[in-house]
Amino acid sequence: MKKIILTLILPLCFQQAFSQARQENFQLMLKDDWKMQSAVTDAASADKISKENYDTQSWYKVSVPTTIIAGLLANKVYDFDPFMGRNLKKLSDPKLDKPWWFRREFTLPAAENGKNVILRLHGINYKANIWLNGVKIADSTQTKGPFRIIQLDVTKHINYTGNNVLALQITRPFTPNKSKGDLAIDYADWIPYPPDYNGGIVNNVEIKTYDKVGVQYPLVTTRFDLPSLAVAHLYVDAQVTNYTNTAQDAVIKGQINSEVSFEQKVHLLPHESKNVDFSPEIYKQLNIKNPRIWWPWQYGKAELNRVELSAVVGAKVSNTLWEKFGIRQMDSKLIDNESREFIVNGKPILIRGAAWSPDIFQRRSPERQEQEVKLVRDMNMNIIRSEGKMEDDSFYDLCDQYGMLVMTGWMCCGVWQHPEHWNAAERKVAMASDSSVMYWLRNKASLMVWLNGSDMPPTDTSVERDYLKIEKTLKWPNPLLSTANETKSKVSGYSGVKMAGPYEWVPPIYWETDATxxxxGTWSFATEISPGPSIPPYESLIKFIPKDSLSTSSPAWLYHCGTGSFGTTKVFDKALANRYGESTSIKNYIAKAQAQNYEAHRAMMEAYGFKKYNTATGVVQWMLANPWPGLIWHTYDYYLYPAGTYFGMKKSMEPLHVMYSYKSNEVAVINSYLKKFGDLQVKATVYNIDGSVKYTKTAPVTIEADASKVVFALPAITGLSPAYFVRLQLTDSRGKLESINWYWLSQKAEVLNWKKSNWYTTPESAYADYTALQQIPKTALKLSHAQEVIKGDSTTHAVTITNTGKSVAFFVHLRALKGKDGDDILPVIFSDNYISLAPGETRVIKCTYSSKDAAGTTPYFLTSAWNIDVVKSKSDQQAAFEEGLPVN
Structure with a gap:
């Protein structure tokens, strides 16, 4: 008789080696050598398919995790790029609405003979009938939901000495409308849905063996005697399970960093699971002096510790596992029912980051994940929000390692948001999913907060109560919120966060002028917010929009926007034309778009830094990246190209930063470190379009730890050109440059029409006028680069750029190519980009990339600016200049 032992966690790791390192007893990750086929194409019976010697020559070979379409793409079934133009529509196929088979054969080592064998399914989307060696061991009423683990005891059906055949008959999720259907992976207005709705195996499948008793899901919770961090009081928990039909006595043994040991006896009834805990009140050795503390990167080192647990029955070790964890304490407090402040190890932290989204076909790789986390870290963000799009252990381990906080929770806009429509079966899936995720994520150092709802609290109050009961029972160690918006929960009260928009273009001054x-505007904690589109560079656009469709009104262009209210870029485009002038070509449009993206995103993040802890406690850009090549809501594009938005973000969140307030005309310094800085100096210089200096001022400043401070205000200045520049510089007592920041400003003010605001934007009654930027006098640049420095698998170049002319070199963009006329080296980290240079000014830009991404070529540096004089500019043999594209 089949037996479901546990319904626990969402995915563990995609890497077999990683999982084996964590689990020292036998664990077989069923990753490769799967076969996949439509049940329409192969209509054989389940008992035949799930037995040895069944002919699968016509089936598709895939690796798990995979969705149906991801498997078909991997097998090159389609002769077109699904991302190009509107090709995604061509993937539609009636067979996607019918069941698909996923089949895998495996054997067990002789040493596992006689042990209890557990099949773990880490993410079935959406439901499955499961067969093993010709026997149906679970049906689709038991096995459904992508955010669960289903554990099946298959001991009675396993073949210890020969081949085993596992066959899953999976049916994709169905969502007939937004509020009813399956509790699956949802997207809302981000992108078109993939036609298989991500049906398939979206996380790991594994076989584990136990010798009677097993221990799993360790949790180490920290409490300090704040404000002191001298002693960490550690509480250790784990789940212990008896996999046999008879009562068992076991000893659970633990170690912290191989230095602190503890153990406890436990008695288990047949098939019983229970929690075992070790408290520092009883186990005095768990009061750790001078602990190695985990901090978010801007506050200190992301130190990780190691906990190891073993289950011993008699004289035998049944299993041993270990996990890394962080000694850290996450708290939060509510300020005036409006703003929630988050606190790490007793220190408040201004949260600034962006929202993660996985690939549209749920394709993942540890390499890609690390590339993206490195980009997030390079932008100086300190949090990633993952709204209902759970990742794998590899992702969270990277966040732990890089000191990156994570906000996650249930998703918006679809079935998850409407529990009032759930039936008993759907409610069971939801609660099992909640307990699964709690077990899985509760020990991650990077996890800061869990949200039980996104765009609103659970509409059925009993659902929120049940969530909270689960989370309390499973000892979730971090703050819990009912929602990502400002709606007051009838169960848990005010959230202290908001989702009041905008999601569409707004000018830089918007963020400081929402006084109501x-x-x-800059108040509370904005869990998702954005000034709208982020237009990729030309080199990326031509990868997904045909060259003959590179128009902001073409069907292909619109298809790669969002959906619903976000199906065009017209609000952004209208602002661009009014502020910068009508575009003369697609390249002219793209160049101007980078400037508009830069200033808007920089202003948003700066405003929150400027008002930190006063009215503002956090902000999350919607979004970090697109699940497919898109035109809206990203900081870098699908191809990992960092453009205007990226560098505006990076500039704004420098840990020690000088900024200009669009509202007050003040110059301020923002310090995001936990240390005071004295003997700093701020210098402001105002330039006209022709490069003449109209004003300059220098002032000393001392700034406290984690603070913002106004240094001085710029006065009214006569004789300014219609558009002009403000250059800000922050140096230390030795003259070392800490921050440099350029603004382009207009004598014509932006005017927002607040009365016509809606949930996603506030329109403008009048626009700033930057059209004069297209008539900046040309200037010459000198470009050279130092010899490359190779360290491990990384290569770094120092590129020196000097403005040798008499006018400001505006928006200088540096690219690193795979040889002359080659593609861009991606991903790439530039220390700065889209910079401006005063007459005679020199800047050194560092360019770093993984050596393999240069594909064996000699890097070639290409530089453009709005007003570059190519003829008079000079460069070495590995560098060149492009004509200034925005000039009409």
């Missing part, structure tokens, strides 16, 4: 606290 009704919209998306």
């Amino acid at each position: 606290h009704k919209f998306g």
